[in-house]
Amino acid sequence: MAHTFQVTFDAADPRALGEFWCAVLGYVRDAPPEGFATWEEALTAWGLPEDRWNDKNAVSDPDGAGPRIFIQKVPEPKTAKNRMHLDVNVGAGLHGEGRVERVRAEAERVVALGATLLSEGSELGDFWIVMRDPEGNEFCLQ
Template sequence: MATTFQVTFDAADPRALGDFWCEVLGYVRDAPPEGFATWEEALTAWGLPEERWNDKNALRDPDGAGPRIFIQKVPEPKTAKNRVHLDVNVGAGLRGEERVARLRAEADRVESLGATRVTEGSELGDFWIVMRDPEGNEFCLQ
């Protein structure tokens, strides 16, 4: 039996954080339930007050290869370093300066989406860039 999993983020603004990760990963928001054209239509039909419409968000890989990402609203802000983080592989198959240039270009792109560049690192021929998403969650470009 195959095991599946999803990655869950706590967030202050699940919709905005979901939009960020959709752009970074090429993901899409989960489709609304069958019988509803939009999530807003479904939430209205279920009687959920509009102020709660941004309590949750879910994203998926349109090709079905990557894990689902679930984002839930929490009242407290992020206060410490992540114990788990995503590695976003944008330099696969590249080496040397070509790899470094590709990762730096991607870091520029995700910064334009609201990320923050933290540091660059290299070891044993590998190179990576540590970033933070708009809510401060660390991730690496590799």
């Protein structure tokens, strides 16, 4: 039996990190619960103080193919290299210089969204760029 999963990030600003990953992956913020037009309406109805409205966020693939990303607020900053990271395949179906150009173009777009470029690598015909999201989490474009 296969199980579904979500990827969870710790963050200082869950809303902003969710917006970043929506822009990178083509995801959307999860809809508010049934019966509420907005998350703010739901959180108000539940009595959650406004200063806690950014404690959690979740974004999902609108087509349902990719895993949900859940983002939770934590008080401490990221201090070490990730032991796990996302590989975002932006060059699917391309080979050689066409793939390299596509990955580099996507890296430029993602840097404009707030990411940091760390390094480029290639091996056995593959090409990737290692990056950090605005909260410092490493990920690769390939």
